[in-house]
Amino acid sequence: MENKKIIVRGYKDEFYPPIPTRGTKFWRGCFIYQIYKFFVLNYKIMMMVVKGHS
Amino acid sequence: MSKVVVLGAGISGHTAAAFLKKKLGKKHEVVVVSPNSYYQWVPSNIWVGIGQMTIDQVRFKLDKVYKKWKIDYKQAKAISINPEGDANSKRPFVSIEYVVGEKQGQIEKVDYDYLVNATGPKLNFEATPGLGPDQHTVSVCSYDHAAHAWEKLQEALQKMEQGEHQTFLIGTGHRMATCQGAAFEYALNVAFEVKKRKLEHLADIVWITNEYELGDFGMGGAFVKRGGYITPTRVFAESILAEYGIRWIKKAGVYKVEEKLAHYETLAGEYKTQKFDFAMLIPGFAGAGIKAFDAKGEDITSVLFKPNGFMTVDADYTAKPFEEWKASDWPETYENPTYKNIFAAGIAFAPPHSISKPMETANGNPMFPAPPRTGMPSGVIGKVIALNIVDKIKKGATTYKHRASMGRMSAACIVSAGYGIRHGQAATMTVSPVVQDWEKYPDWGRDINATVGEVGLAGHWIKLFLHYMFMHKAKGYPFWWLLPE
Numbered sequence: 001m002e003n004k005k006i007i008v009r010g011y012k013d014e015f016y017p018p019i020p021t022r023g024t025k026f027w028r029g030c031f032i033y034q035i036y037k038f039f040v041l042n043y044k045i046m047m048m049v050v051k052g053h054s
Numbered sequence: 055m056s057k058v059v060v061l062g063a064g065i066s067g068h069t070a071a072a073f074l075k076k077k078l079g080k081k082h083e084v085v086v087v088s089p090n091s092y093y094q095w096v097p098s099n100i101w102v103g104i105g106q107m108t109i110d111q112v113r114f115k116l117d118k119v120y121k122k123w124k125i126d127y128k129q130a131k132a133i134s135i136n137p138e139g140d141a142n143s144k145r146p147f148v149s150i151e152y153v154v155g156e157k158q159g160q161i162e163k164v165d166y167d168y169l170v171n172a173t174g175p176k177l178n179f180e181a182t183p184g185l186g187p188d189q190h191t192v193s194v195c196s197y198d199h200a201a202h203a204w205e206k207l208q209e210a211l212q213k214m215e216q217g218e219h220q221t222f223l224i225g226t227g228h229r230m231a232t233c234q235g236a237a238f239e240y241a242l243n244v245a246f247e248v249k250k251r252k253l254e255h256l257a258d259i260v261w262i263t264n265e266y267e268l269g270d271f272g273m274g275g276a277f278v279k280r281g282g283y284i285t286p287t288r289v290f291a292e293s294i295l296a297e298y299g300i301r302w303i304k305k306a307g308v309y310k311v312e313e314k315l316a317h318y319e320t321l322a323g324e325y326k327t328q329k330f331d332f333a334m335l336i337p338g339f340a341g342a343g344i345k346a347f348d349a350k351g352e353d354i355t356s357v358l359f360k361p362n363g364f365m366t367v368d369a370d371y372t373a374k375p376f377e378e379w380k381a382s383d384w385p386e387t388y389e390n391p392t393y394k395n396i397f398a399a400g401i402a403f404a405p406p407h408s409i410s411k412p413m414e415t416a417n418g419n420p421m422f423p424a425p426p427r428t429g430m431p432s433g434v435i436g437k438v439i440a441l442n443i444v445d446k447i448k449k450g451a452t453t454y455k456h457r458a459s460m461g462r463m464s465a466a467c468i469v470s471a472g473y474g475i476r477h478g479q480a481a482t483m484t485v486s487p488v489v490q491d492w493e494k495y496p497d498w499g500r501d502i503n504a505t506v507g508e509v510g511l512a513g514h515w516i517k518l519f520l521h522y523m524f525m526h527k528a529k530g531y532p533f534w535w536l537l538p539e
Contacts, residue, residue: 014301017292020509028479028510037512041482044506045516048464048484049430049538 056082056447059148059166061132063088063116065096065429066400067172068528069436069539075123076535077444085164089131089153091116093528094197097429098521100236102200103334104207104243106473109197119530129154132173132342133161135358137393138349146395168443171365172399172436175339182337184311185227191311191333194240203334207244210332214256220331223316225262227335229307232272232424234263237336238291239469245298246472254299260328261295261302262318264421266413268292268304271467272423274410276485277498278507284498287483290507294471294481303328307421308335323416339401339424341365357392365398366390369406376411381461381491383407387454388439397439400432409489430465431488433539434458460488464504468517471509480513482506
């Protein structure tokens with residue numbers, strides 16, 4: 001029987017942060033959704049910049 | 055006729071010069087002194103460093119633009135400032151040394167009515183023995199460094215393609231280095247390129263940082279609304295590093311680098327080492343090293359500059375404990391308090407203190423990020439200084455209408471995490487204000503409703519869009535003045 005290396009996902013810093021699910025990764029790359037996000041983020045950034053200095 | 059001299063043609067200086075000339079017109083003179091013949095859009099150097107952009111996509115020649123704008127451009131470096139003139143004349147001047155051409159080495163006195171010091175950072179590789187492209191590590195701080203980094207990265211990738219394991223060490227190269235964001239971005243892009251080539255099994259990518267916690271970025275960290283929670287940027291940063299298979303060493307100050315070996319001190323006072331095959335470590339920053347003299351020739355450098363070489367401005371420099379720091383400590387007009395016709399823009403101004411909490415190792419060495427003031431704040435400060443000088447010249451203004459405190463200014467940080475119109479990624483983060491204001495925002499230090507923390511393809515498109523937009527603006531193409539900083 002082949003010995004498969006078992007990795008315990010714990011006890012190291014890099015194992016504790018949240019990792020995106022397949023669904024989250026899908027929406028991150030979904031073209032149509034990201035086009036919408038492009039305009040929303042641009043608007044938020046623009047508003048922030050315009051208010052940024054007197 | 056008034057004469058305004060701008061030292062430096064980076065984001066801050068170039069923005070200041072552009073608005074000065076646009077508003078002042080032909081009647082007044084604007085002079086730019088810069089040793090570099092190119093303007094560079096620094097945020098895109100990362101892409102040069104991973105071979106996705108060429109040097110010429112992130113830079114252009116300054117002389118053509120300044121000729122079009124009728125700005126007098128001198129390719130020289132500033133050596134000293136005489137804010138009171140000298141024995142021959144009471145008129146203030148800056149001494150410059152030409153760096154190229156027939157005049158190379160010649161010193162010239164350039165008089166001024168107003169002076170804008172936008173000299174940016176000196177990349178202080180010397181502060182960490184063994185650091186830098188001439189020695190054992192690469193850098194992405196300038197386009198030529200970034201191009202060199204890409205050459206070295208290609209070598210490492212080729213070794214992996216031949217089956218050889220490689221360790222990539224990316225992060226900060228000094229106990230008090232800043233620009234963690236740029237290094238972070240580079241780490242993510244290297245991981246992306248490794249994965250694209252299906253070489254993850256041969257790569258160990260390590261993020262090393264002087265931050266107390268990941269996600270500090272020299273801003274003391276931040277909180278963002280994500281997925282129904284108010285999340286610290288520590289979690290945001292750790293999450294993305296873990297997703298990209300990058301492990302990290304935090305609270306670590308690199309103090310020496312040898313061939314394939316970085317030496318670092320931890321906050322706990324331990325001295326450790328990390329082996330590497332490829333290392334990109336950001337150096338500490340210092341001021342440009344300009345001296346200052348009074349009319350008698352006495353050295354008054356300490357009147358204009360702090361010991362680190364950054365220029366004193368209208369900040370509250372009173373030494374006080376971290377718990378007593380306020381957003382109002384930060385400057386608004388960037389005017390030197392002694393010489394009211396001298397201003398410092400962008401990285402050139404001396405901050406009152408860091409934004410992150412100052413820490414000291416168990417051995418007594420300070421270890422915390424210096425405050426970042428690159429990118430958006432730099433451009434805004436340059437513009438505000440220009441507008442205030444214009445008001446002084448044209449209207450005789452005695453108070454400043456335009457102000458830009460980092461304690462009120464917002465900033466967007468877009469960290470590219472992979473290049474590609476279809477498959478690229480970026481982490482977009484906004485903070486408002488840049489410097490925490492715990493009096494105004496007692497819960498989170500910043501306006502939680504103005505914070506954004508997102509990862510996706512849209513962020514990458516935005517970063518690309520901003521690249522082309524800011525290059526358009528910097529080149530003085532049509533309607534450049536309408537584009538925000």
